[in-house]
Amino acid sequence: MSKRIRIVQKYGGTSVGTPERIRAVAERIKRVHDQGHELAVVASAMSGETNRLLALGKGMSSAPSPRELDSLVSTGEQVSCALLAMALNDIGVPAVSLLGHQVRIQTDSSFGRARIQSIDVSRIERAFSERCVAVVAGFQGVDDDDNITTLGRGGSDTTGVAIAAAVRADVCEILTDVQGVYTTDPRVCPDAVKLDRISYDEMLELASLGAKVLQIRSVEFAKRYSVPVHVRSSFDDSEGTWVVPEEGSMEEILVSGVAFERDQAKVTVEGVPDSPGVAASLFVPLAEASVVIDMIVQNVGTDGHTDMTFTVAEADAASTRAIAEKVAKSVGARGVSTQSGLGKVSVVGLGMRNHAGVAARMFDVLAHEHINIRMISTSEIKISVVVDNDKVDAAVRALHSAFLGPDAKAVRESA
Numbered sequence: 001m002s003k004r005i006r007i008v009q010k011y012g013g014t015s016v017g018t019p020e021r022i023r024a025v026a027e028r029i030k031r032v033h034d035q036g037h038e039l040a041v042v043a044s045a046m047s048g049e050t051n052r053l054l055a056l057g058k059g060m061s062s063a064p065s066p067r068e069l070d071s072l073v074s075t076g077e078q079v080s081c082a083l084l085a086m087a088l089n090d091i092g093v094p095a096v097s098l099l100g101h102q103v104r105i106q107t108d109s110s111f112g113r114a115r116i117q118s119i120d121v122s123r124i125e126r127a128f129s130e131r132c133v134a135v136v137a138g139f140q141g142v143d144d145d146d147n148i149t150t151l152g153r154g155g156s157d158t159t160g161v162a163i164a165a166a167v168r169a170d171v172c173e174i175l176t177d178v179q180g181v182y183t184t185d186p187r188v189c190p191d192a193v194k195l196d197r198i199s200y201d202e203m204l205e206l207a208s209l210g211a212k213v214l215q216i217r218s219v220e221f222a223k224r225y226s227v228p229v230h231v232r233s234s235f236d237d238s239e240g241t242w243v244v245p246e247e248g249s250m251e252e253i254l255v256s257g258v259a260f261e262r263d264q265a266k267v268t269v270e271g272v273p274d275s276p277g278v279a280a281s282l283f284v285p286l287a288e289a290s291v292v293i294d295m296i297v298q299n300v301g302t303d304g305h306t307d308m309t310f311t312v313a314e315a316d317a318a319s320t321r322a323i324a325e326k327v328a329k330s331v332g333a334r335g336v337s338t339q340s341g342l343g344k345v346s347v348v349g350l351g352m353r354n355h356a357g358v359a360a361r362m363f364d365v366l367a368h369e370h371i372n373i374r375m376i377s378t379s380e381i382k383i384s385v386v387v388d389n390d391k392v393d394a395a396v397r398a399l400h401s402a403f404l405g406p407d408a409k410a411v412r413e414s415a
């Protein structure tokens, strides 16, 4: 027998999408269990179920109570976990399903996007010691008042990593319907390749930039508690992508991924007085309205005035504009303009820290494709540009081939 380790496995919705798939997952779990490892499992709802429940709730009420909505949508995971525990029992693996409140996954009270505050590991530890597989419902928790809460879409990833952190697991496996984390979305760029390893920081950038494979909070948890995360397919045994603490050699790679997001809008407040407190007067009300702001650019002031431009999801453009217009009036700005139909394309890599020239190369590649850049923002390990929605695919393919394609090695060496 190989060395006994402690594993948390999280199975996504497609992996438990049908009774047959649940049986296949049970067989996979049995193989790990039979090797003597300590194993806890987190399951998502069967694919499509969370959407179905949300639609059901929204059909019942035009403004469903967030508390009741969480109570409703959390049931998807109750079903998949109970079915998985049954399937395990049927093949001789002792298993017990546990809901968020039964483990006691304590969260705050932000329904629909609750944050995990603590996890009581005693019930899961008991299962380990009894060689029983704890099958924990993903996505849900319980607040101080015993209300059921949910962690936001994709939240089962966070349940998985948080449990792995709490029980000090050797690895958290995220079992999904793709082979791992790719250099970009293979549906847009057929040359995309699976990454073997990636650092938490790069994964955080990729996750927040629209690569949907892991919920951002799960990566934050993994980083904070140094949980090695292995994103891999639940359909075969091939190695996936390890998301791990930074390693020295990682800095040699200039760009590890190209991420993108469509359907963005840009909002400009024009002629804002260039004085203290003006940015706060705009962004505080937007934050209070829970509008997620992405890039923010403030122009250099001229004549005591400046322009302030920021981006939001296109779906939030109308409500954002309404708030911005109110603020513009009250601070004496000239007006508000919006532009939708935009997308964002970003290159991410630790190597950018020490290498100049990545931005220049990126802009050059886009110029070659006649793609107009509407906004630019950078962080230590990322450069993002806003372009028109219909140019996103071309930009992704051109940047992928420049930085990650077969010819990219020359670029790396010259940079």
Ligand code: ASP
Residues within 6 Å of the ligand: 012, 013, 044, 045, 050, 051, 076, 138, 139, 152, 153, 154, 155, 156, 157
């Ligand atoms: N079932 C939830 C969702 O679809 C949580 C998850 O699958 O991670 O968002």
Ligand code: MG
Residues within 6 Å of the ligand: 012, 154, 157, 212, 213, 214, 215
């Ligand atoms: Mg997911």
